[in-house]
Amino acid sequence: xxxxxxxxxxxxxxxxxxxxxxxxxxxxxxxxxxxxxxxxxxxxxxxxxxxxxxxxxxxxxxxxxxxxxxxxxxxxxxxxxxxxxxxxxxxxxxxxxxxxxxxxxxxxxxxxxxxxx
Amino acid sequence: xxxxxxxxxxxxxxxxxxxxxxxxxxxxxxxxxxxxxxxxxxxxxxxxxxxxxxxxxxxxxxxxxxxxxxxxxxxxxxxxxxxxxxxxxxxxxxxxxxxxxxxxxxxxxxxxxxxxx
Numbered sequence: 730x731x732x733x734x735x736x737x738x739x740x741x742x743x744x745x746x747x748x749x750x751x752x753x754x755x756x757x758x759x760x761x762x763x764x765x766x767x768x769x770x771x772x773x774x775x776x777x778x779x780x781x782x783x784x785x786x787x788x789x790x791x792x793x794x795x796x797x798x799x800x801x802x803x804x805x806x807x808x809x810x811x812x813x814x815x816x817x818x819x820x821x822x823x824x825x826x827x828x829x830x831x832x833x834x835x836x837x838x839x840x841x842x843x844x845x846x
Numbered sequence: 847x848x849x850x851x852x853x854x855x856x857x858x859x860x861x862x863x864x865x866x867x868x869x870x871x872x873x874x875x876x877x878x879x880x881x882x883x884x885x886x887x888x889x890x891x892x893x894x895x896x897x898x899x900x901x902x903x904x905x906x907x908x909x910x911x912x913x914x915x916x917x918x919x920x921x922x923x924x925x926x927x928x929x930x931x932x933x934x935x936x937x938x939x940x941x942x943x944x945x946x947x948x949x950x951x952x953x954x955x956x957x958x959x960x961x962x963x
Contacts, residue, residue: 798848
């Protein structure tokens with residue numbers, strides 16, 4: 730019998746915020762866990778939708794016209810081209826899925842490096 | 847303030863087993879929740895990896911050479927072309943992601959219809 734990928738265990742291996750760690754790959758996408766706290770930058774991805782599933786804590790995804798609030802077990806997909814800013818008042822753990830190589834800020838020049846956990 | 851997609855709430859809207867409900871779309875993939883119990887059929891998907899994240903219960907994903915056991919917060923990606931059979935001794939709730947239109951049995955003739963929740 731083998732184990733799968735335990736998301737909590739992967740999250741326990743690092744403490745940096747806004748630094749996604751790839752835990753699996755799926756159809757040329759990276760499945761990632763990330764710890765976030767504070768405000769990220771406003772950004773958009775022109776070529777990919779942006780998948781968020783909150784595992785722990787409460788995440789606000791600010792859009793220009795409203796804010797989506799996600800608790801544990803709640804998810805949202807920001808459509809491609811839509812400006813958004815994740816904001817976490819306290820530390821939040823999130824599952825992200827993005828095509829491999831997608832810059833997290835929407836801009837390769839400012840993006841966090843892609844690492845594995 | 848708006849809400850995201852609450853996976854538990856979506857799961858509460860139906861009781862059938864092995865009948866995935868689409869809750870969101872992401873880059874031409876369906877994000878689905880499903881309730882499963884008992885043994886599914888052995889199958890494979892030649893053109894897509896198969897993403898499983900267990901939300902509740904314990905799921906065995908039988909492969910031909912071993913079994914992957916997943917509890918809540920654990921995930922596994924079955925690579926394309928790999929035969930597998932999900933088995934749930936008790937009811938299990940799972941998040942699935944597959945390209946839109948993928949037959950759940952790997953064969954359109956025997957697949958469950960794709961519905962939304």
